[in-house]
Amino acid sequence: MSSSLQNRDRDFIWHPYTQMKDALPFVPMVRGEGSYLYDEAGNQYIDAVSSWWTNIHGHADPDIAAAIYAQAQKLEQVIFAGFTHQPAIELAEKLLKRIPFHNKVFYSDNGSTAVEVAIKMALQFYWNKGEERSKVIAFKDAYHGDTFGAMSVSARGVFTAPFQNLLFDVEFIPTPTPGNEQLAIDELKALIERYGKSSIAGFIFEPLVLGSGGMLMYSEKVLDEMIGICKAHSIITIADEVMTGFGRTGKFLATDYCQNKPDIICLSKGITGGFLPFAATTCTAGIYEAFLSNDKAKMFFHGHSYTANPLGCAAGIASLTLFESDNTFDKITQIDQWHSKFESEIRENAFVSDVRHRGTILAIELKTDDGGYLNNIRDRAYLFFMDRKVILRPLGHIIYILPPYCISEADMQKVYSVIRDFLASLP
Ligand SMILES: Cc1ncc(COP(=O)(O)O)c(C=O)c1O
Numbered sequence: 001m002s003s004s005l006q007n008r009d010r011d012f013i014w015h016p017y018t019q020m021k022d023a024l025p026f027v028p029m030v031r032g033e034g035s036y037l038y039d040e041a042g043n044q045y046i047d048a049v050s051s052w053w054t055n056i057h058g059h060a061d062p063d064i065a066a067a068i069y070a071q072a073q074k075l076e077q078v079i080f081a082g083f084t085h086q087p088a089i090e091l092a093e094k095l096l097k098r099i100p101f102h103n104k105v106f107y108s109d110n111g112s113t114a115v116e117v118a119i120k121m122a123l124q125f126y127w128n129k130g131e132e133r134s135k136v137i138a139f140k141d142a143y144h145g146d147t148f149g150a151m152s153v154s155a156r157g158v159f160t161a162p163f164q165n166l167l168f169d170v171e172f173i174p175t176p177t178p179g180n181e182q183l184a185i186d187e188l189k190a191l192i193e194r195y196g197k198s199s200i201a202g203f204i205f206e207p208l209v210l211g212s213g214g215m216l217m218y219s220e221k222v223l224d225e226m227i228g229i230c231k232a233h234s235i236i237t238i239a240d241e242v243m244t245g246f247g248r249t250g251k252f253l254a255t256d257y258c259q260n261k262p263d264i265i266c267l268s269k270g271i272t273g274g275f276l277p278f279a280a281t282t283c284t285a286g287i288y289e290a291f292l293s294n295d296k297a298k299m300f301f302h303g304h305s306y307t308a309n310p311l312g313c314a315a316g317i318a319s320l321t322l323f324e325s326d327n328t329f330d331k332i333t334q335i336d337q338w339h340s341k342f343e344s345e346i347r348e349n350a351f352v353s354d355v356r357h358r359g360t361i362l363a364i365e366l367k368t369d370d371g372g373y374l375n376n377i378r379d380r381a382y383l384f385f386m387d388r389k390v391i392l393r394p395l396g397h398i399i400y401i402l403p404p405y406c407i408s409e410a411d412m413q414k415v416y417s418v419i420r421d422f423l424a425s426l427p
Pocket residue numbers: 110111112113115143144145146206211212240241242243244268269
């Protein structure tokens with residue numbers, strides 16, 4: 001029987017990434033604490049996907065909540081053109097301490113806008129210099145968001161099909177998953193050769209893990225080489241760290257594994273510890289300086305109503321402080337070790353075609369005849385896990401775990417155990 005909240009939800013709300021015609025009633029959540037979410041009936045769920053990969057220190061973290069409360073009583077919002085404020089400055093300083101090869105932070109609201117900002121920065125960089133570079137390179141399995149620029153640099157597939165004709169042309173290269181490394185490098189070099197470096201503006205990539213594309217993983221060695229090739233040809237490299245940033249892959253940034261550094265970095269999701277919609281795009285001094293001019297037409301024409309919202313900044317500062325004060329990296333290392341063991345355990349399972357992990361992310365690819373996001377096994381797995389009060393949202397036939405860093409060993413073991421039970425229930 002539907003609750004009153006569920007009835008009102010059905011009457012008024014259109015949910016994301018959901019076929020509303022036959023959607024199951026949405027579960028009204030009333031409270032969160034640490035790795036748990038609680039529904040209105042008092043059921044406790046383990047949030048094993050960190051609420052769409054945002055929540056890194058746990059739900060309702062008291063330090064972040066207190067920081068937002070304190071900021072809300074002082075200054076909740078101010079136009080960021082012509083004005084500034086202490087939290088925006090402090091957060092930028094803290095971020096750039098972690099990204100010392102970058103020089104400026106541009107704030108926006110979410111992962112897609114962080115990507116839009118990055119693409120526009122790269123394209124206008126060359127426009128400002130009077131160079132005709134407008135081509136962008138991306139991985140063929142990429143996902144960079146749902147706005148038009150972000151969709152354009154994302155895989156052409158079920159998410160983008162209705163808009164296909166309106167997306168700008170992008171040069172896609174193979175994702176350098178194991179076995180495809182050389183192919184990806186060769187195709188990158190071939191593109192540079194074919195078009196001449198003078199027409200390619202940028203290369204955008206999800207470093208080490210492609211999230212929505214199926215938690216596809218590749219090595220830092222190949223990424224390092226690709227960034228190096230682009231640098232040699234003045235192609236601006238854009239690391240979309242929206243999912244991988246803030247410790248997800250074991251280091252603060254996934255590109256921290258590489259010697260060659262990207263020119264632009266997109267951050268969101270974990271930036272506020274999962275409390276508020278917020279994002280930042282950081283860049284090198286060289287990118288920033290190309291926008292300094294006596295000609296006003298060369299300024300960066302981008303901004304959002306809530307750019308650098310003080311509450312988001314306060315949450316961001318509190319979240320970064322937790323990295324230092326709360327042994328966050330020890331927790332990340334611990335999750336990495338638990339994942340390693342579980343990975344070895346299920347590698348030989350008859351229904352598993354591949355299992356991989358990087359840092360706190362673990363992905364299990366199930367053997368099916370019919371891969372893809374709309375695959376039927378997805379719903380069966382999702383409901384199996386929900387019945388057992390574990391929130392896991394498979395991407396088609398790929399089950400993945402992406403937990404908050406505060407998850408306890410017992411809860412992590414429960415997540416592994418429901419996956420084990422699901423595998424045992426197959427076919
Ligand atoms: C790598 C990457 N970039 C961009 C985005 C878009 O972020 P948002 O959903 O906040 O717009 C996502 C979202 O999943 C992502 O994983």
